[in-house]
Amino acid sequence: MTTVRSPGKTAKIPAAVAPAQVTMAAALNRALADSLAADERVVVFGEDVGTLGGVFRVTDGLAARFGERRVFDTPLAESAIVGTAVGMAMNGLVPVVEMQFDAFAYPAFEQVTSHLAKLRNRTRGKIALPVVIRVPFGGGIGGVEHHSDSSEAYYTHTPGLRVVAPGTPADAYRLLRQAIDCPDPVVFLEPKRRYWSKETAVLTPDGPPIDRAVVRRPGRDITLIAYGGMVATALEAAEAAVEEDWDVEVIDLRSLSPFDDRTLTESVCRTGRAVIVHEAAGFAGYGAEVAARLTEQCFHYLEAPILRVTGFDIPYPPPHLEQFHLPNTDRILDAIARLQWEEDNA
Amino acid sequence: MEKSTLKGEAVTILAHPSETATAGGLLPSAAPLQLIDQDGQPGGNPGELTPPEPDVLRELHRRMVLGRRFDTQATALTKQGKLAVYPSSRGQDACQVGAVLALRGQDWLFPTYRDSVAVLTRGVPAEETLTLLRGNWHCGYDPYEHRVAPQCTPLATNTLHAVGLAYAARLKKQDQVALVLLGDGATSEGDTHEALNFAAVWKAPVVFLVQNNGYAISVPLAKQTAAPTLAAKGIGYGVPSMLIDGNDAAAVYAAVRVGVERAAAGGGPTLIEAITYRVEAHTNADDATRYRASEEVSTWLARDPIARLEAYLRANHLLDELSAGQLAADAERLAEDVRQRMNQEVSADPAELFEHVYAQPTAALERQRAALLAELRELAELKEPAS
Numbered sequence: 001m002t003t004v005r006s007p008g009k010t011a012k013i014p015a016a017v018a019p020a021q022v023t024m025a026a027a028l029n030r031a032l033a034d035s036l037a038a039d040e041r042v043v044v045f046g047e048d049v050g051t052l053g054g055v056f057r058v059t060d061g062l063a064a065r066f067g068e069r070r071v072f073d074t075p076l077a078e079s080a081i082v083g084t085a086v087g088m089a090m091n092g093l094v095p096v097v098e099m100q101f102d103a104f105a106y107p108a109f110e111q112v113t114s115h116l117a118k119l120r121n122r123t124r125g126k127i128a129l130p131v132v133i134r135v136p137f138g139g140g141i142g143g144v145e146h147h148s149d150s151s152e153a154y155y156t157h158t159p160g161l162r163v164v165a166p167g168t169p170a171d172a173y174r175l176l177r178q179a180i181d182c183p184d185p186v187v188f189l190e191p192k193r194r195y196w197s198k199e200t201a202v203l204t205p206d207g208p209p210i211d212r213a214v215v216r217r218p219g220r221d222i223t224l225i226a227y228g229g230m231v232a233t234a235l236e237a238a239e240a241a242v243e244e245d246w247d248v249e250v251i252d253l254r255s256l257s258p259f260d261d262r263t264l265t266e267s268v269c270r271t272g273r274a275v276i277v278h279e280a281a282g283f284a285g286y287g288a289e290v291a292a293r294l295t296e297q298c299f300h301y302l303e304a305p306i307l308r309v310t311g312f313d314i315p316y317p318p319p320h321l322e323q324f325h326l327p328n329t330d331r332i333l334d335a336i337a338r339l340q341w342e343e344d345n346a
Numbered sequence: 347m348e349k350s351t352l353k354g355e356a357v358t359i360l361a362h363p364s365e366t367a368t369a370g371g372l373l374p375s376a377a378p379l380q381l382i383d384q385d386g387q388p389g390g391n392p393g394e395l396t397p398p399e400p401d402v403l404r405e406l407h408r409r410m411v412l413g414r415r416f417d418t419q420a421t422a423l424t425k426q427g428k429l430a431v432y433p434s435s436r437g438q439d440a441c442q443v444g445a446v447l448a449l450r451g452q453d454w455l456f457p458t459y460r461d462s463v464a465v466l467t468r469g470v471p472a473e474e475t476l477t478l479l480r481g482n483w484h485c486g487y488d489p490y491e492h493r494v495a496p497q498c499t500p501l502a503t504n505t506l507h508a509v510g511l512a513y514a515a516r517l518k519k520q521d522q523v524a525l526v527l528l529g530d531g532a533t534s535e536g537d538t539h540e541a542l543n544f545a546a547v548w549k550a551p552v553v554f555l556v557q558n559n560g561y562a563i564s565v566p567l568a569k570q571t572a573a574p575t576l577a578a579k580g581i582g583y584g585v586p587s588m589l590i591d592g593n594d595a596a597a598v599y600a601a602v603r604v605g606v607e608r609a610a611a612g613g614g615p616t617l618i619e620a621i622t623y624r625v626e627a628h629t630n631a632d633d634a635t636r637y638r639a640s641e642e643v644s645t646w647l648a649r650d651p652i653a654r655l656e657a658y659l660r661a662n663h664l665l666d667e668l669s670a671g672q673l674a675a676d677a678e679r680l681a682e683d684v685r686q687r688m689n690q691e692v693s694a695d696p697a698e699l700f701e702h703v704y705a706q707p708t709a710a711l712e713r714q715r716a717a718l719l720a721e722l723r724e725l726a727e728l729k730e731p732a733s
Binding site: 043069074075077079080082083084085086087088089090091092093095107110111114115119120121122123124125126127128159160162182183184211258259261262 | 483484485488489490495496500503505506507508509510511512513514515517518522524536537540541543544547698701702703704705708709710
């Protein structure tokens with residue numbers, strides 16, 4: 001629903017908003033538009049985000065609506081996109097920048113880790129950098145090399161950054177609004193395989209705060225932990241597990257850093273079993289941190305070692321082979337089956 | 347766009363979009379611009395530079411004398427272990443002072459680790475300027491108070507921060523210019539290239555001052571670049587550039603002034619290469635005799651920026667014995683103050699390390715802070731058993 005503004009008249013506020021079907025890409029676009037409208041400090045920029053509307057069309061129409069002082073194309077250089085965002089934030093703007101694909105964000109790594117993440121600390125809190133870096137991440141769309149990386153561990157390992165990844169369209173809207181309002185720099189990982197997934201929802205920034213995990217499906221027997229593109233996969237696996245009489249609780253982390261210890265330990269201490277799923281390589285991956293933390297905090301409640309279902313420790317494979325690499329329902333069910341059930345001991 | 351024909355058909359060729367200056371207008375002069383030569387005589391190549399007023403010349407001299415004393419005092423303090431490290435800018439005094447005095451109050455300075463004298467000249471107190479270098483965990487000053495970014499340790503990354511801050515000013519229609527300092531070595535980093543390019547495309551109000559001091563730690567300029575000069579690189583980005591004598595404070599002041607005025611008038615960025623010399627080693631941890639001859643250093647000592655301006659001022663009756671004596675006394679007082687403050691213990695609270703990682707410490711950081719404090723309490727009890 002759009003509200004037409006005319007000079008001298010107060011904009012009409014929609015009386016009631018009915019749930020509508022929306023894709024994740026459209027929800028993200030709405031979040032950007034609503035943030036641009038709500039806060040004149042917000043600027044959106046990056047490669048192809050202006051006239052084209054982004055290669056995934058997440059910024060579609062924003063340049064036309066808000067003008068080139070608010071939404072603009074940049075020359076092609078990722079370090080400069082983040083580095084200039086740092087300077088703009090120092091001067092009172094709230095930059096929301098796009099890295100076109102995960103692996104193309106690497107040239108900006110020094111600006112992200114040495115400056116964006118540290119300037120608040122280096123200045124004893126005087127400089128706040130409310131910058132959001134949107135990164136389409138992960139595979140599953142048949143991308144050629146360098147188009148399907150899962151780079152979350154590089155960012156979660158850096159103190160000073162927040163790292164979030166939405167799993168559903170409604171949460172993509174909420175998390176992006178929250179990220180833009182957040183006084184800390186946020187790496188916002190968008191699961192590109194879910195850009196076109198649909199949900200019937202009312203888009204609102206209200207709900208769980210930016211640093212909270214949510215239970216997407218309650219269950220008694222196992223805690224299945226996922227984020228981003230793997231949330232839908234985990235929910236499918238949980239449904240399939242019903243046939244095996246496993247009642248699976250699915251937790252969508254939303255915030256990878258900071259980690260919501262409370263929600264996670266509450267669940268795992270209750271179920272006594274946990275599996276973490278991600279597309280990224282398993283070795284020294286994000287799941288290792290989750291497994292270690294939960295083992296430290298829930299050891300006496302655990303019935304089995306915490307298992308990980310992850311991509312292999314290989315460079316992301318080409319389109320025709322990615323199906324063999326990505327975690328799927330079968331692999332998740334296999335992991336659940338290995339959680340030392342009583343019949344195993346009989 | 348220009349029309350051309352190919353096999354008889356009209357073809358449109360995408361021409362270079364820039365309608366700014368002609369290529370020739372972007373190039374620096376062949377020889378460095380100079381207003382006062384090394385003997386204190388009027389320089390032979392003033393180019394488009396306007397000689398500063400006498401008051402400005404006196405202030406340039408005064409700040410260089412104070413800055414030099416600060417710099418030699420800081421170097422001495424590293425030898426006594428009072429500073430963790432100090433990269434001296436001795437020899438680059440004209441760049442440090444001339445560039446900063448050319449800024450207006452609303453403008454911003456983006457310094458590097460070698461630009462402590464520039465930071466001091468901008469008005470940051472000496473004790474705050476040296477906070478990081480004496481081994482504390484933060485930059486020591488409020489960047490917004492003096493509009494001075496924290497001294498940047500990685501090379502060239504600050505060029506992009508300057509471009510971003512300047513472009514934000516342009517977007518907000520604020521009259522504000524950013525001056526970024528970098529060295530010859532930093533011009534080889536990718537961020538310098540990206541910053542010049544972004545600044546030019548965005549017409550960002552930025553002045554890039556390259557202090558070409560001859561060496562990147564040990565690597566001489568000849569191994570750093572094959573370009574005729576570093577200033578010549580500006581044309582590749584569409585950035586007007588200047589080559590100047592970096593030991594002539596009047597020329598540095600006048601050149602940065604040209605850049606600031608162009609930027610403030612909406613003319614975009616300027617690249618200035620100032621030829622100067624790093625008299626001291628890279629830092630107190632470096633041994634410069636391993637890579638350069640002492641004769642080379644002597645040659646540059648004879649081109650001292652302070653001596654030449656002083657000679658000019660005296661010849662033109664702008665500095666007398668009395669005021670020179672007062673200035674020397676002021677410099678000694680500054681050095682005494684720096685010594686006294688640096689001899690005090692660094693005040694650093696380990697608990698504060700967790701305070702500014704995020705706007706609010708996370709629950710996990712609160713737990714880690716509590717654990718560290720408990721550890722410190724245990725250590726304290728071991729040292730002083732409760733009676």
